[in-house]
Each structure stands twice: as C-alpha cells, then as structure tokens.
Amino acid sequence: MTEESTHPPLIEFDTPRLRVRQWRESDLAPFFALACDPQVMEFLLPLPTRAESDAAANRARALIAQKGWGFWAVERKDTGEFIGFTGLNVPMAALPFSPCVEIGWRLSRASWGQGFATEAARGALQVGFERLGLEEIVAFTANGNLRSAAVMARIGMHEDVAGAFEHPAVPEGDALRGHRLFRIDRATWQAAQRASE
Template identity: 80%
Template sequence: MTAPLIEFDTARLRLRQWRESDCTPFAAMAADPQVMEFLLPLPTRADSDASVERARALIAKNGWGFWAVEHKATGEFIGFTGLNVPLATLPFSPCVEIGWRLARHAWGQGFATEAARGALQVGFERLGFDEIVAFTAVGNLRSAAVMERVGMHEDVVGAFDHPLVPEGHPLRRHRLYRLDRAAWAAARGASE
C-alpha cells in the first residue's frame, strides 16, 4: 500500500516527486567534484540514475523522501532536499534524517535553508516525527551552517565514524545535529 504523495512549495521552490527530465541535471551535479567534495563516491551515470529511481520509489511508497527541488520562477531542477531513513545502521539509529544537495550554481542564495525549513515543517507537522537528525563530514562547514540556520544543534557527544566510509578516509568522521519537535515549534513560535 502506498501513502499519499506529499509535494509542497516554499517561497521560491517546489519540492516534488522526481521526473525523468531530472536525471541529466542530477547526473551533472553528482559528477561535479565541488558538489561531491564531502560525499563518496563520485557516481557513474548509471549510479546517478539508480539514486534517482530509489528516491522516486521511496516517495511513491512513503509519500515523502528526498524530493527533487525545482526553482519555481524558472522551472529548473536545482537539486534535492528531504527526509530519509538512513540505510546504514548508525549509532543513533533508528532515525529520520534531513539532507540536501544542490547544484553549485544554486549555492549562496539561501535555497538549501529554505528547502530544509520546508522539509522540517512537513516532518514535524504533517508526518509527526518527534526528532529529525542531520549529519555531515566534519569538514563540511557549508552543510553544518545550514543545519544551524534551520535550528538544529550539534550533538558533540554524538560525533561518529560513518560505517559506509572506509576506515582511515578523511571523510569518515561525522558531526551529528539534532532537532526535536518541541524545540522546532518553540523556535517557530518565537519567529512569528
């Protein structure tokens, strides 16, 4: 049985189910060494297409997941943002994570923060999650800054070695961020 499909808009973005036309720009983004600087590995086109299909299938099954992000003014695919249950068993599993990846030309415009805030709202208000986590390689300061801008707090005690990154690799050590529904609601109420 499939859940009702969730898609939503923010001020400038549409978070939606993936389309076939997203595969080529996603593959280009996934082949960009700057975009993939803190991720492993640089995928082949077949790997990239398989990632899109997995994201599409999970959204079709659950109603939510890593949504394709479209710039509303131009209709352009600029990346993905969304919620996911990690495949790997992590020290804080089970959990729901928030994640994003945007094309380099979309950086520095607040899109990641805007999309992440929308995904958090869906996660807490529509899906009723008690907590959403985020994690990234220690050196990924851009993603950590987005996590902080959306109200997440670093769990210093929760830093961990990601089990899918090879031992000895410089990206193995990860920072963990958390946000619970009560803190999200309190921060939202204070900003309104």
C-alpha cells in the first residue's frame, strides 16, 4: 500500500431543473451578493465581508473535495445561474444531538417560491440515504424561520419538539439562539419513496 491520500469519488447530481455540483470560482461573487441580502440572512448570522464569504465557500469546496459530499453549489439548468447551496454537512458546533449529519440550504431571494429548495434538498436526502448509507439526517433552523421549516416538512422530515435547543454558536440573548429540530431516518424516507412510486 502506498501512503498516497485517496479521496472518495466526488458526488454531484441533477434534479429536473437543477445541477447540484462542486463550487467554482465564478460562484464566489453571487454567493457574496446572497450573503449581503438582509432577507436571505434574516435568520442566519451575517457574513459581513467578502473575505469571510469567500472563505465559507472555499471551506465547502474543500470538504466536498475531501469527502465527496457537503454543501454543494446549486445552478439552474435553464440559465446556468448560481442560485445558492444545498447539501449535507457535519456541524462544527457541539449540538445536543451530535454526532449527526444535517441537511441545509440557502438560496437567492429571486429563487424563492419556485420549489428549488425542496427539489435540491430531496436530491440531497437521496444521496445521503442511498449513496452514503446514512441512518438519519437532521435539520434545524431558528424558531422564526417558517420558510425553512416548511421545506423541512415538505421533504418528509418530522419535527422533534422535545429536541428544541439553543444553538451554541449564536450569542446568548440573541433572538436567533432558539432552534427547532427536524429529523428523518432512512426507513421513513424509503417508505415515502415506495408510497410515491
């Protein structure tokens, strides 16, 4: 055996309207524009500088290169436009339900209301359960973020009301600290796939 580092194959996937892929340099400017939109960032801690926004995108790209999966860039097939990210991630913060894999997304405001977050997230769940063999995927969001919670419900996740928590990465006293927790396990996801066939 050689000592060469071997990385798992890079996972990318298509949905009917979207290409979910590794990040490119050309994604950095529209990602920063998204991070500067107060409506997009309403329930998220801000990324105030271009350098920090670029670092977040480059961190996502490096994790995908290392593991084969992560928070992927999302592109519209019809226009080739970068509209945000979706995917799977191991949270850095020590959460009450860690270790875990979360599903998440952040899309430009112009892309809202068209089902893109739901479509991309369904594809990410499929990767998580079919290709990565995960037993469970969680999602969480600030208490007031009803749009994200609605996507979580639409992709078949169920709220774990008893699992509500204060996010340790959010400062104490901040209105965004209280979070709702959603879960889906592989058996539940597989049953829903069979029912929809």
